[in-house]
């Protein structure tokens with residue numbers, strides 16, 4: 001037998017997850033056993049007892065009798081009731097045997113198709129699911145508590161899935177088809193969607209949804225989830241309040257944006273914050289936040305507004321802090337400029353594997369956008385701008401953790417010197433498969449202590465570092 005397919009470094013579970021029988025807890029990431037929830041019923045399971053032709057028949061007949069304009073404006077509960085009655089009527093006419101449960105299931109399915117994203121609706125309603133990955137009409141995977149599993153969701157056929165993709169694209173004024181086969185969009189609730197159509201998607205359409213967390217997450221929650229120790233949380237809180245310039249580094253889905261949202265709570269309500277993002281997902285609680293989002297190039301090849309354009313513009317908007325969702329390119333240079341020119345407390349995230357790697361990536365990005373700039377000059381700029389780099393990682397047990405908190409200290413010759421204030425060390429694996437470990441702490445006095453002193457946070461910083469910590 002072949003080896004099972006792998007996803008990242010851990011084996012992929014190909015067992016369908018019992019989404020409808022044992023729905024998950026609705027409390028986020030708590031490890032408690034799943035509790036029942038009616039929101040995740042799988043209509044396919046109920047309907048599969050009927051011959052496929054009679055269901056298709058009923059579905060078509062029912063759709064034909066509904067007025068698209070009227071139903072689009074109706075409340076889901078009322079529409080489900082009406083559709084259920086209609087189904088029962090048609091079923092009687094055509095002598096199709098349907099019990100109440102089957103009627104209800106078919107009505108729910110139709111309403112999900114009419115008003116929402118069809119079979120994905122139960123997954124969207126389920127708060128314990130972070131990511132939804134549709135690999136063609138037959139296979140939909142979900143990520144729950146860090147684990148990727150196959151769900152029960154199936155689309156009727158590729159056309160059904162394609163029509164849902166088209167609805168998402170048209171809601172943001174884009175189209176998706178063979179000639180324009182990739183789209184990034186956002187759902188009404190803020191969730192991010194990427195769609196790839198055939199012929200690029202070989203078994204597609206493919207759709208990846210990163211759900212928008214409805215409950216903003218703070219440091220207390222992150223400590224509770226063991227994403228960091230209480231000591232690390234305290235240090236990061238002080239770093240945020242003391243307006244250090246911070247870069248959060250990590251892989252895709254490692255929790256960078258979540259940590260940035262938590263850090264943003266340390267921003268004083270009186271500060272003017274300008275955020276720049278490719279796809280808006282930051283959830284800042286302050287009253288004075290100005291949100292900017294890039295614009296992709298139009299089908300005619302015009303009108304593109306890049307992050308770099310927006311960061312430059314942001315500098316003219318009298319910001320106290322500039323927050324860039326994720327630096328990916330030439331705007332790295334403008335970010336450093338912003339950090340260096342009186343916008344202390346600016347933040348960004350970056351895709352990198354270690355804090356050292358993050359520094360190298362920033363240097364490369366600046367280089368790419370500003371050919372001819374000597375690397376020494378770029379490094380000096382990095383040292384003068386960034387105070388702290390925080391590394392987050394998704395570990396093989398599904399847990400997301402802060403693994404490094406690194407100070408950008410200075411230059412030694414041509415090399416940037418870094419100091420790992422905290423370094424997570426894995427010590428072992430518990431019986432539940434969860435990793436455990438400790439933080440190695442460096443108590444070397446940080447170069448930015450004088451800056452922290454200016455805001456009155458130097459003593460708190462020192463005290464927090466001195467504290468012992470059990471984790």
Ligand SMILES: Nc1ncnc2c1ncn2[C@@H]1O[C@H](COP(=O)(O)OP(=O)(O)O)[C@@H](O)[C@H]1O
Nearest residue numbers: 130213225227251252253254255256257258400
């Ligand atoms: N410490 C954590 N513990 C559990 N889940 C987390 C944690 N941090 C983030 N998540 C979840 O992981 C998903 C990815 O997080 P996100 O911050 O968007 O990652 P990134 O920005 O690195 O791509 C989100 O659904 C988020 O709710």
Ligand SMILES: [Mg+2]
Nearest residue numbers: 256257326349
């Ligand atoms: Mg992110």
